[in-house]
Structures are given as structure tokens and as C-alpha cells.
Amino acid sequence: MLVLSRKKGESIIIQDNIEITILSVDGDTVKVGISAPKHVDIFREEVYLSIKEANKESAATAPDNLNALMDRLRSQK
Template sequence: MLILSRKENESISIGEDIEITVIQTNKTYTKIGIKAPKSSIILRKELVDEIKDDNLHSIVSDDVKLDDLSKKLKQ
């Protein structure tokens, strides 16, 4: 992991078309601005984790239902 220090109004570039700028900082949070092509998908990490967890839970639930169905078909 690359760790950089930036002050307000300073930026970093990722590739040729993504720029991240520190907009505001205080003791509890940092606001950032992201300039990126509209085709880029930008999501908060906690949202990505929540979607992954929901998908995994759905798969496990579906597997249980399929096991029950399989048992009933074998009878």
C-alpha cells in the first residue's frame, strides 16, 4: 500500500485520467474530491463490502434450498 501525506488543496494523480484532491480536513474526517471519467465506477469501500456480504449470504441460502430440493427429489 502506498501512503502519501497531502494538505488541503493538494492532489494525487492515478494514471492519466484520475485526480484525487484533499478538499477539507479536521479532527474527525477528511473530504476528498475525485476527478475521473464518467465510465469509472467509484464506490465507498463499506458499500462494496456490504454488497459482497449480501451476495455471499444469498449464495449460502440458495445452497441450503437446493440441498433440500435435491433430498426431496431423491425420495
Template structure:
């Protein structure tokens, strides 16, 4: 992990296409802005984890539905 101290108005570059702007410091809250290409997704970590958990759950449900469909087809072909 890289740790930096920056002042309001300063910028951190990530690669050639991403900039992190320090916009304001209000008490213990820092406002930052990101400039990145539209194809780069920028999410808060808690939102990212929520989406990941939903995707895992959806994958599990799809797996269960596929199993139920296979069981149905197997049972249908026996009769």
C-alpha cells in the first residue's frame, strides 16, 4: 500500500488515465474526486462488496435452478 500526504488542490496520478483530486478537508472527512475513462468502474468498497455478494447469491440460485431442471428432465424421461 502506498501512503501519501496531499493538500487540497493536489492530484495523485494512477497510470496514464486516472487522476485522484483532493477537493476539501472537513474535519475528519476528506472529499476526493476521480477522473478516469468511462470504462473504468469506480465504486466505494462497501458498494462493491454488496454487489459481489448479490452476484454470488444469484449464481447459487441459478445453480440450484439448473439442478432442479436436470432432476425434472431425468424424472420426465423415466415415465
């Protein structure tokens, strides 16, 4: 992990197209602004982990759903 110190108004550039700017610091809270292309997904960690878990659950139930669908199609013949 790269650790950098930044002050209010200072930025970090990632590659050529992502800029992270420190907007404010209030006690333990740091407000950041992120400029990135529209195709780059940006999530808070807890939202990202929730999405990953939901996707994992969806993928796990997909084979069961497929088997039920196949059974239904076979019974229609």
C-alpha cells in the first residue's frame, strides 16, 4: 500500500485520468473528491463489499434456477 500525506486542496493523480482531491478535514473525517472517467466505477468500501456479496449469492443460486428451468422445460415435452 502506498501511503501519502496531503493537505486540503492537494491532489493525487492515478494514471492519467483519475484525480483524488482532499476537499476538507474535520477531526477524523476527510472529505475527498474524485474525478474519473464515467466508465470507472467508484464505490465506498462497504458498498463495494455488499455488491460483491450480492453477486456471489446470485451466482450461487443460478445453477439451482437453471436446473429448475430445465426440469420445467423437460416436463413440457
